[in-house]
Amino acid sequence: MIEYESKFFNAKDVLECGQIFRFRPFEKGYFVCAEDKACYVYTEEGRTVIESDDEEYFNNFFDLLTDYSVIYDFAEKSGYPVVVKAAKLGKGVRILRQNKEEMLFSFIVSQNNHIPRIKGCIERMSRDLGEKKSFKGETFYSFPKAESIYKAGEKYFAENAFGYRAGYMSACAESVLNGFDLEKLSSLPTKELKKQLLTLHGVGPKVADCISLFGYHRTDSFPVDTWIEKLYREDFGGTLKDRNKITDFFLDTFGENSGYVQQYIFYYKRSLEQ
DNA sequence: ACCCAGGAATCCA
């Protein structure tokens, strides 16, 4: 069991800010799945508890070595009211260190899709193509490997409500099997990493930025989706229409902390409009 | 019936 005392870790904030899809309410908190592992996490009065069979993995997963007070202070002193408000609301947000391949396939599913539907697709896919596991008496399934996704074929995804993303799933699975090495890209600078991710069929700028931020922990990434675009117009008075240029605007403004700011404001904007 | 969602590929000028 890991115990972590900090106001900069809140299970709800971390899980519901949009960076992860495989979690569900459980007892006092949440049951979280990552790769072929699971944990139980809850926060009570500024104290977060993590139970798992692999503490080293989840110690890294929840980014426990990073001091988020520095990041929070940066947001609070940014000079942008919306960023200050967002950081206050999502004080317990952290950027998880998730598996690269899982991020690739998860965010392919995410494009032009609603979050509840994304969760459903990923859950069904894991049940059908992953391995059955259990933790604390709960059944869960590992995230399927590229090989399983490739073997399932485009037909499986088309028949299981993945829509036009079905072809992207098998195309990317094929690339990975044919030697597209996600781990090897770790040595590249962020711009070059993104450039390489963009060569995958079905991976555009937004999905590449999500993989870069959540899978490689490149906080000099700034995914722009419809929510961020709306926020950019309404709260930053922005006029640019090209999402690539909107990304550049935020990168120029927030630099190495762009990814953290992005999660704060994405979570904030969505929580307002529910 | 319409609109929208953590967009990207494709076509077209």
Place this chain on the structure above:
DNA sequence: TGGATTCATGGG
């Protein structure tokens, strides 16, 4: 290079 169109699906 930049803009419009097309691509499935289901919840509101």
